[in-house]
Amino acid sequence: MADVQVPKQQKCIAILWPSFLVAIVATGLFFSAFDPDDLYPFGEQTEISRLGVYSIGFLSFWLVSAVSGIGTLYFAMTNCMRNLPESRDQ
Amino acid sequence: MTNPDATGPATGSRSDEQVAESLYAKAEKIYPRQVHGLFARLRVLGVLGLLGIYYILPWLRWDGQQALLLDLPARKFHIFFVTLWPQDFFYLAVLLIIAGLTLFFVTALAGRVWCGYACPQTVWTEAFLWIERKVEGDRMQQQKLDALPLNARKFRIKASKHFLWIAFSAWTGFTFVGYFTPIIELGQRLLTLHLGPWETFWVVFYGFATYGNAGFMREQVCKYMCPYARFQSAMFDKDTLVVSYIPVRGEPRGSRKRSDDPVEKGLGDCIDCTLCVQVCPTGIDIRDGLQYECIACSACIDACDDVMDKMGYEKGLIKYTTEHAMKGGKTHILRPRIIIYAIILMAIFVAFAWSFSQRISLGLDVIRDRNTLYRETGEGLIENVYILKVLNMDASGHEYDLRVSGIPGLSLHKDMAVIRVDSGGVLELPVRLRADEADLDARSSNVVFELVATDDDALVAREDARFLGPQ
DSSP states (O other): OTTOOOOHHHHHHHHHHHHHHHHHHHHHHHHHHOOGGGOOGGGSOOOOOHHHHHHHHHHHHHHHHHHHHHHHHHHHHIIIIITSHHHHTO | OOOTTOOOOTTOOOOHHHHHHHHTSOOOOOOOOOOOSHHHHHHHHHHHHHHHHHHHGGGOEETTEESEEEETTTTEEEETTEEEOGGGHHHHHHHHHHHHHHHHHHHHHHSSHIIIIIOHHHHHHHHHHHHHHHHHOSHHHHHHHHHSOOOHHHHHHHHHHHHHHHHHHHHHHHHHHHTTSOHHHHHHHHHTTOOOHHHHHHHHHHHHHHHHIIIIITHHIIIIIOHHHHHGGGGOOTTSOEEEEOHHHHOSOOOOOTTSOHHHHTOOSOOOOOHHHHHOTTOOOGGGOOOTTOOOOOHHHHHHHHHHHHHTOOSOSEEEEOHHHHTTOOOOSSOHHHHHHHHHHHHHHHHHHHHHHTOOOEEEEEEEOSSOSOEEOTTSOEEEEEEEEEEEOSSSOEEEEEEEESSTTOEEEESOSSEEEOTTOEEEEEEEEEEOGGGOOSSEEEEEEEEEETTEEEEEEEEEEEEEOOO
16 A cells, blocks of 8 residues: 555545534534624624624634644554655655 | 446456555546436436425425524524524434434435435436536437547537536525525525625535536545445345345346347346446446445446346346345344334434423523622622523513522512513513522522413423622
8 A cells, every 4th residue: 555645636535525524513513502692702792793603613613623634644644654665755 | 447348257356456456546437328217217206306395495484484494693493383592402413313313224224225316416416417418418429529629519518518507506505505594585685796705605615515516526425425325334234225236147147139048058137238337327337246336326227127128038137135135035124223223213203202392492591790799789788690591482472470599588689570572582681689698608609590481380491590799
């Protein structure tokens, strides 16, 4: 397996897709518990509509889980691929 | 991944080399051939029914408002005669669990019927394939067109297809947002170009996802992205309905004339026409045995039955069957797995229905005044201030009595003489509690607010709060 490079496209999907699913669940749970109108980001009330806060919340959750996915992929690769001599010169 | 002209042993698995080659190879475009037959008609029925429901549902009205509106901006879900609030999150979670378990149950019983007939991915892909066929022609014409270099005719055909796809996707995205924000007003805002930025974002986002998934990704969503496709095999056993080729009957496969006697030629019933491969939307050869790519759409059954008819052979060389039946045994429909799934499903459903019927449509939240812990009144009593949020989730308006208990001699003071909340309304009610310092045992004591509807004793809500005093 070490000599097979995972295509970039597949890496992107592996990062973006599971984090998308996680973001949906996280958004649902978070905003079921908290009303955007009761939130005061940085101590200030915002002018953003609820739909806007939901959307920003969803995109933030997606971003955060995607970043975590990048980390997972990176560390998984260091172990099984990057350290192998035959893949180093590729 | 598959070679339409491949001939080989029915049970032959792909060699390791082939697998390694195919794993990271760029997926080739699959041109599923159109198929006619019983299962194709069933799927068309499913597609029309489900798409019909999807596009029509948000336009239905109930009691003067949108019948199904998951009103995120107002934090209320209207589902026909029921209105759910964030407090009812529990019911939604249980409903999702019921849906999941139902999927498990159906999978154990009938295999991947969800994938073949009801999954949105299948349904929208079918719709997109239909548009593609109307514009580009059948499988052969599509393949020929794609092989051509770009010219005026090809450009015109491709542009028409993408225009129709995008229009259909945009309508899909608009409908999607219409489930979450009132669709009639949304339509008016769209027509007058006053769509909000986030509404626009979600219409485009969902539309783009539809266009990409149903137009381009197609079977790759099932093969690489679908979590259900990965774990559905855990629900399978030897009595689960699967689409399968019957190798003992079909092998050895081989082409022949209609007049040939297969026994004389030493052939099985499979004439190796590869139609089953051509119609497969995931591009597999069902004759290689059960594969996880198979979404049990039964297009191959329809195609093969047709061929068997033409050859004058018995139908069912590819058919719905079970592993037990294929080995000559009996299929057990009632088996521990099915019974256990059914019992769990029934139990949760009954508990859900009972609990939902007992749902009290009154909400009470108590928020302590954050600015002061307590204050002393002119009479030397300790006073705490609270804001009560009364939420009437009932279909009609009510008046309520408020009582409080927990400390001897505790008195309740409010500015409002009558607590009245309309249906669906929220009332913020500031109240003050006063107690004698001598009656307080500790710095912080527990008090209980109790709110009861004056006309219905069953409509009652209780909420605990802290009463703070000096050391």
